[in-house]
Amino acid sequence: MTIPVKKLAHAGDLPLPAYQSEGAAGLDLPAALGPGETLVLAPMMRALVPTGLVFQIPQGYEGQVRPRSGLAVKSGITVLNAPGTIDADYRGEIKVALINLSVESFAITHGMRIAQLVIAPVTLSALVETAEVDSTVRGSGGFGSTGTATMK
Numbered sequence: 001m002t003i004p005v006k007k008l009a010h011a012g013d014l015p016l017p018a019y020q021s022e023g024a025a026g027l028d029l030p031a032a033l034g035p036g037e038t039l040v041l042a043p044m045m046r047a048l049v050p051t052g053l054v055f056q057i058p059q060g061y062e063g064q065v066r067p068r069s070g071l072a073v074k075s076g077i078t079v080l081n082a083p084g085t086i087d088a089d090y091r092g093e094i095k096v097a098l099i100n101l102s103v104e105s106f107a108i109t110h111g112m113r114i115a116q117l118v119i120a121p122v123t124l125s126a127l128v129e130t131a132e133v134d135s136t137v138r139g140s141g142g143f144g145s146t147g148t149a150t151m152k
Contacts, residue, residue, distance in 0.1 A: 004056040011052020026116030039108045041100035064118040076102025
């Protein structure tokens, strides 16, 4: 699949996102702060970090912005609304909502790979109102309800 990508001026010196290995599912997204610029995320601080990229995602697909595992595990930096969704009809700059969950400040520099973008198919559904829905063994058990019983 080919996806047109427009680079904005503040990303002009950066390469387009790329898969970092043969089996990678996500394209690494860069921070486009401007050459020589740094953004420091203090502990528990969040910021909308620009990528300088505008994607033309094909109809029937979405972009999923996800954390980079290395940043999350080593530095506590993650995507606040993971996964963030980029709709096929969005034509603005992709920005990544990052949060610093560590106890130390973290410096984001221009060109740093801050998140990954997975292109995925979207299934649209038609909702039909009904008076009843089928019952299941789980029923209406909520958060954590399937992991609390002792397995035998």
